[in-house]
Amino acid sequence: MGEKGAHQPSSPEMTVKVTEAQSARQGPPSTRRVLPREMYGFLFVGPAILFFILVSIFPLLRTFQMSLIDVEAGIPLFVGIRHYAELVQDPWFWSSLTNAFVFTVASVILHIFIGMVLAILLNETWFSTTLRNIMRGLLILPWVFSTASAGLMWTLLYHPFGLLNYLWVGLLGQEMPIEFLAKPGLAMASVVAVNTWKAYPFYMIIILGGLQAIPPELYEAAKVDGANAGRRFWHVTLPQLRPILIAISTIDIITTVGHVDLIRMLTRGGPLRSTETVAYYIYKTALLDGNLGYGAAVSTLMLIMVAILIIVYLRLVSRGSESGETSF
């Protein structure tokens, strides 16, 4: 667009004409260009940005502020960093961090692994495209259900007299039913299983999109060079999927670390607080125990950790833009 030049004349002849240009701008042909083009964009983006400032960013700042106060009997009392000092000595906070770490790492690995396997299967040539599309639809289905529903479905399956225990006791001939959600070591694995079931479809679809975007010539070339399926996967598929895998693992880590509803539905942090993650700890201290200041302090620490992850990720993404890998 040539409009930018009209505002900031750079060549000598144009500097001479600048007054004429200014007067001409008020003339009839350019009345629709009263606003510079850059400003025009703000008109469209503005409402959303304003909304974010009011509803996301302002409360975000309030989180920091609230972590420094205590609300007792309705009167806010400034306590400085007392909550943070307590936090460092709070064994339940540290155990919740460990639990969150286990929960997140296990879930993310499983999401991406299962998503990848199923996406590759769906990306193969099928004798019937209709059948493939039906399968794709069925495999996405778990994503549609609410975490509340998913939690209940699985609670029924995990029930001492449920389907899974029927397989265990009835078919494998074991003596005792397994208490999937009530045994400290096993409860976390059970919760991870439900989270895997619930969230893998999202990643499967994104990986499928990435697979479809890989130019077939690359595979042809690799085939000509004598690469078998495994080597083609390692040398063509994985490098091509790299940007997508970075994106989804970051998004997945952050989403998974923030899960409260799943744990609320399945175990409520138990047994013996073995499934209490940081997110659930925030919910519990702030909303169930009513300790808002302390909850805000835990939230702030969690925000800092998430922010570090986001910054690292955005760095990676921005660097990708120079090599044309991303849309920035």
Added chain:
Amino acid sequence: MKRASDLRFRYGYLIHQVFVVSLTTLSAIIILTPVVWMINAAMRPIKEVLTYPPRLDPSQLTFEYMASLIENELYRGYFINSTIISLSTLAIVLVLGLLAAYGFSRFKMVGGRYMLLGIMALLMLPTVTLIVPYFRLAHLVGLYDSLFGLIVVNSAFILPICIWLLKGYMDAIPVDLEEAAMIDGCTRLQAMQKILVPLAVPGIVGTGTFVFVFAWNEFLLAVTLTDSPGSQPLTIGLAAFFGQFVRDWNSIMALSTITSIPLMIIFVLFQRWVVQGMTSGAVK
């Protein structure tokens, strides 16, 4: 010789097909078991839910549980709340999202890149880190336990991804068409309305489905900001029901099924566009 290689190719193809199809089918069966089990439990007599051995075929089908829930004033209320919350969130998010996506897609702005990065960061902001200030602020501004408050915060959490998806769609639509319309005398808003939006319909439908499913299934914000059935959505109703009638698996699963029916319908109708939206390079 040609026949031999042809045959080998065909055998290879056959084995490949059997492998791919059976593995996918097996996965689908395992993955759908919880869903089938839920619907199954919702529609069979009470004695048959937790029997040994479990029966896949109910001895008789009954809609008794679902019917009694639909007739129940309380659960109808939850259902209506969920509908209002989801549709209003959808409306707010689509209006703000379309405008913002248009702005980001069609204008070079000072700081536009940083705003986009900021939106990307908001996209990843965990809900749980904001429940404390939301809880407090909602009390302060009088939006605690109100549908409106819930709609506003729901919108804030789904808007970033919505802008991101819609921008991706608009970037793929050539700008020439709108410019032609504007030369022909359309204003910018008219050009957007008459040219761009109709072209972006698949993207809008996909994103809209995404928003609706998110809002319908939202739990944490609702549990933070509401206190009475008058403003609570179905997800909370489901959790409360589970807490209250732990043993009545038929009714629990019936309510869970009813909760999921609208989503399953929407999903069957719009699945294509959701998948399209997510596979067309939304995450880049």
